[in-house]
Amino acid sequence: MSGVGFVEPAAEPHPAVLAGGAALLRPLLEAALAALEDGVARRGGPVPSGEPGELAELVRATLGEALPATGTGAVAALEQLTRLLAYGSADPADPACAAHLHCPPLAVAVAAEMAAAALNPSLDSWDQAPAATALEDEVVRGLAGLVGFDPDRAAGVVTCGGTESNLMGLLLARDAAVRRETGLDPALEGLPVVACRLRVYASEAAHFSVQRNAALLGLGETAVVPVPVDARHRMDPAALERALDTGGGVSMAIVATAGTTDFGSVDPLPEIADLARRHGAWLHVDAAYGGGALFSSRLAGLLDGIAAADSVALDLHKLGWQPVAAGVFLAREAAAMAPLARRVAYLNPADDEAAGYVSLLGRSLRTTRRADVFKIAVTLRALGREGLGRLVDACHDLARHAADRIAAHPRLELAAEPVLTTVVFRYLPTTGDPDRVNAALRRRLLRAGRAVVGRTELGGAEPGGRVRLKLTLLNPHATRADVDALLAAVVAAGVEEDR
Amino acid sequence: MSGVGFVEPAAEPHPAVLAGGAALLRPLLEAALAALEDGVARRGGPVPSGEPGELAELVRATLGEALPATGTGAVAALEQLTRLLAYGSADPADPACAAHLHCPPLAVAVAAEMAAAALNPSLDSWDQAPAATALEDEVVRGLAGLVGFDPDRAAGVVTCGGTESNLMGLLLARDAAVRRETGLDPALEGLPVVACRLRVYASEAAHFSVQRNAALLGLGETAVVPVPVDARHRMDPAALERALDTGGGVSMAIVATAGTTDFGSVDPLPEIADLARRHGAWLHVDAAYGGGALFSSRLAGLLDGIAAADSVALDLHKLGWQPVAAGVFLAREAAAMAPLARRVAYLNPADDEAAGYVSLLGRSLRTTRRADVFKIAVTLRALGREGLGRLVDACHDLARHAADRIAAHPRLELAAEPVLTTVVFRYLPTTGDPDRVNAALRRRLLRAGRAVVGRTELGGAEPGGRVRLKLTLLNPHATRADVDALLAAVVAAGVEEDR
Numbered sequence: 001m002s003g004v005g006f007v008e009p010a011a012e013p014h015p016a017v018l019a020g021g022a023a024l025l026r027p028l029l030e031a032a033l034a035a036l037e038d039g040v041a042r043r044g045g046p047v048p049s050g051e052p053g054e055l056a057e058l059v060r061a062t063l064g065e066a067l068p069a070t071g072t073g074a075v076a077a078l079e080q081l082t083r084l085l086a087y088g089s090a091d092p093a094d095p096a097c098a099a100h101l102h103c104p105p106l107a108v109a110v111a112a113e114m115a116a117a118a119l120n121p122s123l124d125s126w127d128q129a130p131a132a133t134a135l136e137d138e139v140v141r142g143l144a145g146l147v148g149f150d151p152d153r154a155a156g157v158v159t160c161g162g163t164e165s166n167l168m169g170l171l172l173a174r175d176a177a178v179r180r181e182t183g184l185d186p187a188l189e190g191l192p193v194v195a196c197r198l199r200v201y202a203s204e205a206a207h208f209s210v211q212r213n214a215a216l217l218g219l220g221e222t223a224v225v226p227v228p229v230d231a232r233h234r235m236d237p238a239a240l241e242r243a244l245d246t247g248g249g250v251s252m253a254i255v256a257t258a259g260t261t262d263f264g265s266v267d268p269l270p271e272i273a274d275l276a277r278r279h280g281a282w283l284h285v286d287a288a289y290g291g292g293a294l295f296s297s298r299l300a301g302l303l304d305g306i307a308a309a310d311s312v313a314l315d316l317h318k319l320g321w322q323p324v325a326a327g328v329f330l331a332r333e334a335a336a337m338a339p340l341a342r343r344v345a346y347l348n349p350a351d352d353e354a355a356g357y358v359s360l361l362g363r364s365l366r367t368t369r370r371a372d373v374f375k376i377a378v379t380l381r382a383l384g385r386e387g388l389g390r391l392v393d394a395c396h397d398l399a400r401h402a403a404d405r406i407a408a409h410p411r412l413e414l415a416a417e418p419v420l421t422t423v424v425f426r427y428l429p430t431t432g433d434p435d436r437v438n439a440a441l442r443r444r445l446l447r448a449g450r451a452v453v454g455r456t457e458l459g460g461a462e463p464g465g466r467v468r469l470k471l472t473l474l475n476p477h478a479t480r481a482d483v484d485a486l487l488a489a490v491v492a493a494g495v496e497e498d499r
Numbered sequence: 500m501s502g503v504g505f506v507e508p509a510a511e512p513h514p515a516v517l518a519g520g521a522a523l524l525r526p527l528l529e530a531a532l533a534a535l536e537d538g539v540a541r542r543g544g545p546v547p548s549g550e551p552g553e554l555a556e557l558v559r560a561t562l563g564e565a566l567p568a569t570g571t572g573a574v575a576a577l578e579q580l581t582r583l584l585a586y587g588s589a590d591p592a593d594p595a596c597a598a599h600l601h602c603p604p605l606a607v608a609v610a611a612e613m614a615a616a617a618l619n620p621s622l623d624s625w626d627q628a629p630a631a632t633a634l635e636d637e638v639v640r641g642l643a644g645l646v647g648f649d650p651d652r653a654a655g656v657v658t659c660g661g662t663e664s665n666l667m668g669l670l671l672a673r674d675a676a677v678r679r680e681t682g683l684d685p686a687l688e689g690l691p692v693v694a695c696r697l698r699v700y701a702s703e704a705a706h707f708s709v710q711r712n713a714a715l716l717g718l719g720e721t722a723v724v725p726v727p728v729d730a731r732h733r734m735d736p737a738a739l740e741r742a743l744d745t746g747g748g749v750s751m752a753i754v755a756t757a758g759t760t761d762f763g764s765v766d767p768l769p770e771i772a773d774l775a776r777r778h779g780a781w782l783h784v785d786a787a788y789g790g791g792a793l794f795s796s797r798l799a800g801l802l803d804g805i806a807a808a809d810s811v812a813l814d815l816h817k818l819g820w821q822p823v824a825a826g827v828f829l830a831r832e833a834a835a836m837a838p839l840a841r842r843v844a845y846l847n848p849a850d851d852e853a854a855g856y857v858s859l860l861g862r863s864l865r866t867t868r869r870a871d872v873f874k875i876a877v878t879l880r881a882l883g884r885e886g887l888g889r890l891v892d893a894c895h896d897l898a899r900h901a902a903d904r905i906a907a908h909p910r911l912e913l914a915a916e917p918v919l920t921t922v923v924f925r926y927l928p929t930t931g932d933p934d935r936v937n938a939a940l941r942r943r944l945l946r947a948g949r950a951v952v953g954r955t956e957l958g959g960a961e962p963g964g965r966v967r968l969k970l971t972l973l974n975p976h977a978t979r980a981d982v983d984a985l986l987a988a989v990v991a992a993g994v995e996e997d998r
Contacts, residue, residue, distance in 0.1 A: 021539070022532040028610035029528050033521040036614055040520070052625060052855040059633035066641030066876060071883035074607035081634075081877050082614045085870075088630020089618045100845075101867075102627045105619050108573035111527035114613040115535055115581045117822035119588045120604050126551060127951050128601045131587020134558035135580075142565030160659060161867040171715060190719025191690055208843050209866055216670060216864065218717025220689025261845060317867060323616035324869035344707050345956040346599075346760060346969070351938050352954075356551040357945070365715065367708055368600075368660040368816060370823035371584075377565060378580050384570035439850055446856070452626050457844035470845070 025118060028078060035079045039086025046094035048087055049449030055088055090452045095475055095482035096489070099454035101261065101289055101315075103474040105323040108382050112375035113323050123158075123369040125347040126357040132371040133360055139377050143314060144330050146294050146385070147287070148307030155334035157363035158373045159327035162288030163209040165313030166255070168329045168340075168365065170213050172311065173253035173282030174198065175339055180280075181250055187339060191218050197249035200224045203235035203267060204459050205260040207286055223252075229459075232416065233263040237271035244279045251281040258303050259290020262456045262470060264420030266290050269305030277308075285309040288327070290420060292319020295388035299396060302419070310336060316376055318474070319392050319421070326372050337363060394476035395421040402471055402483045411491055415458070421473045424456065426465075427494035434465035441493040442469060451489050524617060527577060534578045538585025545593035547586055548948030554587055589951045594974055594981035595988070598953035600760065600788055600814075602973040604822040607881050611874035612822050622657075622868040624846040625856040631870040632859055638876050642813060643829050645793050645884070646786070647806030654833035656862035657872045658826035661787030662708040664812030665754070667828045667839075667864065669712050671810065672752035672781030673697065674838055679779075680749055686838060690717050696748035699723045702734035702766060703958050704759045706785055722751075728958075731915065732762040736770035743778045750780040757802050758789020761955045761969060763919030765789055768804030776807075784808040787826070789919060791818020794887035798895060801918070809835060815875055817973070818891050818920070825871050836862060893975035894920040901970055901982045910990055914957070920972045923955065925964075926993035933964035940992040941968060950988050 048055055062084050071077065091097050093104035121129035123136060136158060144154035159165045177198055178186040186192070198219055202210045204226045211221040225247055228239040235256060244251055254276045256267040269285065276283035285306050291314035293299035294306075306312060309332060316326035331337050341362035343350065348359035361367070383391075399418035406412040406425045415424035429437040438455065445451040454470035469490065473483070547554055561583050570576065589596050592603040620628035622635060635657060643653035658664045676697055677685040685691070697718055701709045703725045710720040724746055727738040734755060743750055753775045755766040768784065775782035784805050790813035792798035793805075805811060808831060815825035830836050840861030842849065847858035860866070882890075898917035905911040905924045914923040928936040937954065944950040953969035968989065972982070 022536045025606045025609060026529075026532060028606050029532075029613060030525075032610045032614045033525060033528075036617060037521045047626070047629060052629065052857065055629050056633040056636075056857075059630055060637060063634070063637050063876070063880070066637040067645060067879045068883045069885055071879075071881045071886045074605075074881045077877050077881035078607050078610055078614075081873070081880060082611070085614065085618060085620070085630050085634070085873055088633075089620055090626050090629055092619060100621070100624065100627050102619070102621055105616060106573075107524050107527050107617075108577050110524060110613060110616045111531045111577055112581070113616040114528060114609060115531045115577075115584060117604060117609045117612040118535060118606075119585060120591060120601070120816075120822050121584070121588055122599070122601055122823050125599065127546070127589050127945060128599050130546060130551065130554050130589055131558055131584050134555040134587075135562070135584070137555075138559060138562050138565040146566060160865050163864070163866045174717075186717070186719060187714035188720050190695060190713075190722055191717040192695075193692060195717065196689060196691075207866075208841065212841060212864070214689075215686035216716065218673075218685070218690040218694065220685060221687050223689055315867070317619075323619050324621050324867055327867075342707065342711060346953060349938065349954065349956070352942065355942055357942070358551065365662070365711075366659050367662040367706075368814070368823055368826075374580070374584055377562070378576050380566045380570075381562070381580060382570045382573045382576035384567045386568055387570045439848070443851065443854055443856070446626060454845060455848065457848070 028074065031075050031079050032082050035082035036086045039083040040091065043087045045449040046097035047090045047446060047449055047452050049447065051447060059084065059088065092475065095478035096450065096486050097452040098471045098473055098486060099452045100472055101318045101474065103318060103321050106321045106379055109322050109375040109379050112378040116371045116374040121371045123360045123371060124367045125359050125361065129371060132374060133358065135377050136360060136373040139373050139380065140330065142380060143328055147312050147330060149330060149332050153334060154330060154332055155337045155363065156328060156330035157360065158376065159329050160325045161317065161327035162207065162286060162313045162315050164365070165288065165327050165329040166207065166209050166284065166286055167213040167216065169284030169311040169313065170200065170217055170253060172331070172336055172339065173284065174217055174219065176282060177250055177252040195219060198223055198252040199247050199249045200253045200255060201227055201240060201243055202255040203227045203229050203257060205229050205233045205263070205265060206255055206257050207261060210255050233260055233265040235267040235272065237268055237275065240272065240275055244275060251279045253282040253284055256283065256285045258285050258287035258306060259293070259420055261289065262422060262424055263416050264289065264418065264422050266302045266419065269303065269308070273305055273308035283309045284311045286313045288313050288315040289318050291315070292392055293420060295385050296392040297389060298393055320379070320388065321391060322375055322379060326376055391476040395473045398473040398478055398483055399423050401480050402473065402487065405484060405487055409491070411494065412487065415468055423471045424468045426468045427490060429494065429498035432498045435467040437494060437497045438467045438469055440497045441490065444493045444497060445489060451486055453490060527573065530574050530578050531581050534581035535585045538582040539590065541586045544948040545596035546589045546945060546948055546951050548946060550946060558583065558587065591974065594977035595949065595985050596951040597970045597972055597985065598951045599971055600817045600973065602817060602820050605820045605878055608821050608874040608878050611877040615870045615873040620870045622859045622870060623866045624858050624860065628870060631873060632857065634876050635859060635872040638872050638879065639829065641879060642827055646811050646829060648829060648831050652833060653829060653831055654836050654862065655827060655829035656859065657875070658828050659824045660816065660826035661706065661785060661812045661814050663864070664787065664826050664828040665706065665708050665783065665785055666712040666715065668783030668810040668812065669699065669716055669752060671835055671838065672783065673716055673718065675781060676749055676751040694718060697722055697751040698746050698748045699752045699754060700726055700739060700742055701754040702726045702728050702756060704728050704732045704762070704764060705754055705756050706760060709754050732759055732764040734766040734771065736767055736774065739771065739774055743774060750778045752781040752783055755782065755784045757784050757786035757805060758792070758919055760788065761921060761923055762915055763788065763917065763921050765801045765918065768802065768807070772804055772807035782808045783810045785812045787812050787814040788817050790814070791891055792919060794884050795891040796888060797892055819878065819887065820890060821874055821878060825875055890975040894972045897972040897977055897982055898922050900979050901972065901986065904983060904986055908990070910993065911986065914967055922970045923967045925967045926989060928993065928997035931997045934966040936993060936996045937966045937968055939996045940989065943992045943996060944988060950985055952989060
């Protein structure tokens with residue numbers, strides 16, 4: 001019989017191989033579940049207590065050699081390392097784990113991930129992923145519609161995350177600008193001298209991957225012109241206009257952010273789109289975080305204007321509750337992605353494509369590519385836009401509650417009203433240096449295994465100190481009482497450090 | 500209680516959210532397993548029969564809207580789409596699915612994938628992945644040792660696959676060459692004019708991602724100088740030397756291939772390493788496929804010389820039987836990866852790192868990054884080097900058997916003796932055009948749901964036709980009888996097309 005997509009070594013000491021079906025996978029999944037429960041119970045909190053070096057030592061001691069000559073057998077290895085991973089995780093399902101855009105995944109998405117892993121489709125050719133190829137097209141259409149693109153004109157691809165999606169946007173922008181300015185194809189010829197004059201405009205609060213990707217693309221980080229932000233950490237359109245007018249060079253792209261990592265701020269998209277159009281610059285909207293607001297009827301209006309973007313980054317492993325990775329890159333016009341197309345004899349020969357065996361190879365920068373689309377498809381179908389919107393709203397409510405509590409607390413200082421689901425604040429020490437105390441109290445909470453709180457730094461001159469704490473509230477099941485307890489723990493740790 | 504890493508919407512029509520533990524995941528996994536079995540049974544072969552358009556229509560009809568306003572609930576969505584995916588997969592666990600480097604995954608790795616998805620660590624900061632961070636270090640050490648690097652000096656990272664690993668190698672090579680030639684930091688300044696003169700040498704049989712990545716990096720595909728191969732599809736060192744001597748420009752990198760996609764050929768690594776050293780070029784070895792031979796005591800000698808590489812790409816989703824993705828990038832000297840380091844206030848502030856909260860952010864081009872290392876760690880521990888080597892040898896034996904049968908068959912023509920686990924050949928029609936007949940017989944087998952056979956094209960002038968068929972034998976559980984049946988199906992389809 002045809003298997004369900006996996007082979008299995010028999011028990012030690014000489015692993016043989018048995019093709020098998022669900023009957024073979026079931027006991028291994030059960031072993032993993034039991035080890036998960038055991039590891040979580042041993043942890044007993046959001047993160048293991050102790051110094052980081054102690055945990056690393058435990059990992060080394062448990063593992064011995066990572067690649068031993070002979071194996072221990074499947075069940076023993078799975079149980080031992082799953083218990084270790086569960087114990088040694090910062091667990092986003094615990095309400096006291098609220099540092100990053102690091103969500104507790106939906107159980108249905110985890111189960112879907114398992115199914116996709118068992119079947120192991122790869123989206124670089126039709127004959128490695130017949131159904132998944134068609135499924136990705138449909139999911140991209142659905143998400144294109146969500147951002148307001150015309151699904152019949154748009155195109156897109158599932159990515160590793162916002163960083164890869166932002167890279168794709170900048171790559172398409174770079175090559176379009178070079179072709180326009182020189183008539184040359186940069187994919188073939190490389191960057192001509194004009195590339196030294198390509199400029200990318202992004203706000204000071206944009207994600208660091210904009211700079212990083214500019215370096216990767218050969219533009220250099222200095223090609224990115226940081227545009228000042230307003231008091232609410234949003235790109236200032238007047239400042240952008242001045243920068244575009246005086247920046248010199250070729251205005252290659254504007255990267256607007258819909259949901260900054262720290263404050264959740266959304267740049268003024270309509271004004272930026274207007275400037276992009278007037279200056280002939282590609283508009284990429286990094287909505288890796290804020291894109292999730294589109295699920296919520298209450299918050300979707302924050303992203304008005306996103307449909308004018310040339311390209312958009314979404315991350316469903318943030319406000320979409322997917323296990324990593326579930327990034328999405330969308331282009332308003334499918335034609336804009338055409339330069340990514342590649343013809344490869346072993347993957348997408350022309351006569352096969354003519355016969356209907358379509359390939360997504362030319363949509364992605366990767367070759368082998370897992371079907372992350374599957375868990376996304378299952379989740380969208382299971383919850384619908386309303387169901388996801390309800391989760392977004394719940395997290396937004398938690399953030400507003402946290403902000404109220406912080407504003408009301410004499411020893412806490414709120415940095416800004418929450419926009420999406422983050423709250424930036426700090427503990428106000430009575431005597432100690434605020435930056436030192438806040439950094440130290442966060443590590444104290446980690447060491448105690450008590451809480452995982454985020455931290456960041458404000459930009460610009462901050463005479464009173466730049467370090468801030470951050471709650472990124474992505475657990476829609478957390479309660480207000482959980483948030484209160486978390487803030488109480490922060491204050492208690494602050495008191496300990498403020499001596 | 501602290502959960503096991505996921506939240507779950509309750510049943511329709513209004514999905515609420517319940518945090519939960521394994522008790523919540525267990526019934527969903529069981530539902531997915533049952534749907535997997537059902538879908539596989541409905542498929543009844545390695546791939547669904549019919550035209551590709553029919554399958555796409557089935558996907559669209561099943562899905563309706565990919566993003567409906569209201570959801571169907573978790574179980575219904577999971578069952579329906581898992582059944583669809585299982586039915587519509589090209590199943591590498593079926594011995595008649597043998598087209599690509601697309602392996603049937605180990606059941607233990609699938610179970611590990613589920614556990615990692617449930618806990619959802621992300622490797623861009625310590626406080627999203629405490630144990631996984633330490634685990635990746637250990638696995639990288641183990642694999643560095645496998646390729647002959649000094650684990651105390653080497654460094655590396657888990658990637659999406661060979662394409663990303665090759666990109667990292669070329670990026671490090673590019674920036675090292677620019678710094679050496681100009682004293683400038685290209686990550687900051689972008690590519691200066693010298694970049695127009697950077698040359699990458701790779702054999703004509705190297706993976707197309709070398710060109711693709713050169714385009715991404717701003718070098719252009721024409722920066723890649725194709726070096727002729729010998730009769731066994733290996734880079735010819737004499738031709739490489741001539742190319743280096745006459746290529747002009749700056750010899751930025753040589754990409755040697757250890758296991759080409761079609762023939763499994765391994766370039767002569769010692770001679771190439773010697774030339775790289777003499778010309779001051781970075782040596783990157785693309786061992787995405789052939790790296791698996793290092794597990795086999797019988798085949799490991801093929802890769803002698805790999806330890807002289809500056810960087811290496813491995814893919815454990817090929818000869819490592821992992822679900823995608825399980826790529827690995829290794830650098831012989833950790834210092835070579837230092838330019839990738841980034842300091843980001845919200846991820847790896849300096850005082851946290853000084854306190855032991857190490858971050859792998861600077862090892863990867865990604866930010867959010869799933870713990871693909873976990874399934875790799877579990878697999879290495881479960882099977883050990885010997886266990887994996889036995890799987891490699893079994894597939895190698897199958898390839899040799901296939902080659903013998905092909906050589907002995909009057910209507911089949913063997914293109915080359917197998918090196919690893921692929922066999923390239925074709926059907927010899929009596930009257931029809933060989934290229935047309937071979938392409939058509941492959942599609943005939945797909946349409947019939949009978950077999951998934953690979954195809955490729957020989958380089959250079961081939962008066963008798965360039966199209967070839969390919970078996971990529973990655974199912975260690977397949978038997979010689981399975982291979983015989985697959986070849987018989989090829990011949991039967993050839994007869995049908997040869998009319």
